[in-house]
Amino acid sequence: QKEVEQNSGPLSVPEGAIASLNCTYSDRVSQSFFWYRQYSGKSPELIMSIYSNGDKEDGRFTAQLNKASQYVSLLIRDSQPSDSATYLCAVNLRPGSARQLTFGSGTQLTVLP
Amino acid sequence: SQTIHQWPATLVQPVGSPLSLECTVEGTSNPNLYWYRQAAGRGLQLLFYSVGIGQISSEVPQNLSASRPQDRQFILSSKKLLLSDSGFYLCAWGLAGDEQYFGPGTRLTVT
Numbered sequence: 143q144k145e146v147e148q149n150s151g152p153l154s155v156p157e158g159a160i161a162s163l164n165c166t167y168s169d170r171v172s173q174s175f176f177w178y179r180q181y182s183g184k185s186p187e188l189i190m191s192i193y194s195n196g197d198k199e200d201g202r203f204t205a206q207l208n209k210a211s212q213y214v215s216l217l218i219r220d221s222q223p224s225d226s227a228t229y230l231c232a233v234n235l236r237p238g239s240a241r242q243l244t245f246g247s248g249t250q251l252t253v254l255p
Numbered sequence: 256s257q258t259i260h261q262w263p264a265t266l267v268q269p270v271g272s273p274l275s276l277e278c279t280v281e282g283t284s285n286p287n288l289y290w291y292r293q294a295a296g297r298g299l300q301l302l303f304y305s306v307g308i309g310q311i312s313s314e315v316p317q318n319l320s321a322s323r324p325q326d327r328q329f330i331l332s333s334k335k336l337l338l339s340d341s342g343f344y345l346c347a348w349g350l351a352g353d354e355q356y357f358g359p360g361t362r363l364t365v366t
Contacts, residue, residue, distance in 0.1 A: 174353035185345055185357040186299070230299070234353045243355055247298040 145169070146233050148246035156254050161218040163249050165231030168212070174234040175207055175214045176243065181227045190216060221253045257282035259358040261346050267364045274319075274333040276361050278346030281327065286348040288329040289355060290321055293343040305329060341365045 145168045155161045163177075174193055178186035192198045192205040192214065204217040214233075218225055231246040258281045268274060280286055290302040301314045303321035311321050318337060322330045329346055343362050347355040 176354065178357075185343075185360045188354055188356060191352075191354055232355075242301065242304065243353065244301075245299040 145235055146231055146244045146246040148229075148231050148249050150247060150249065152250040152252060154252045154254055155221050157221060157223060159221050159253075161221045161225065161251055161253070163216040163218075163229050163231075163251065165214045165216075165233075165246055166212055167214070167231075167233045167235065167244075169233075169235045170209070170212065172209075172212075172233050172235050174243075175205070176232040177203075177205060177216045178230040178232060178245075179227045180230060180248065186230055218251075221251075223253045223255050226252050257348070257356070259346060259348055259356060261344075261358040261361055263361060264359065265362045265364075267366060268336050269366055270338055271335045274331070274336055274340070274363070276331040276344055276346075276363075278329040278331075278358055279327055280348045283327070283348070283350065285326060286350055287355075288323060289347040289349070290329065290331050291345040291347065291357075293345060295342070299345070303331070336365045338365050 147166050149164055177190040179189045180186040190203055190205040192207045195207050195209055198205045202219045206215045228248040228250045230248045232243040235244045261278050288305045291299045292302055293299050303311055303313055305311050305323045308323055319333050341364050343360050345360045346358040349355040
């Protein structure tokens, strides 16, 4: 089993719809969870971080965390063509001084005009 | 604000040639620094990380090495490149929290 697993996609949604991206992780001691957006040919950009169970909203983005189920998700409301990118889930599986993150393989999202 | 630089942006090197990629961070002190590689269509693979000058930890045994000669400088090197070293090399920095912030990357093609 992969340590951080994402639906590989690709995921296509129409403009204005809600895009839902999912991620599961292997280690219950994980405390920090992140979503990165990576446009084709570019480096990943941090868009959301979440540390506590529940929802965290930032503009059109909502991150949801359920530590009991070892599940973190990203919802994008009112999806725009500019949201088309690969979304990477990252988890600190082994909390410690090195602050290492383990990344999922990413979900490619396409928002259709 | 903090800024991270990487150079060169693109590089084409023959098999067996040496490699030196540089990463510098501005606007912060004593950051944790990371080197990742992303092969085409693949996820991010952590290669090295550093918590301070001269302190390097390797995640994957290979023909690459890393050095941190100054607080905000991180260098990735190889004595002899392999075809399998091709990829997108990303430097990242982080502080006390777990967030990591990536530089623009270097796209390396080994021919």
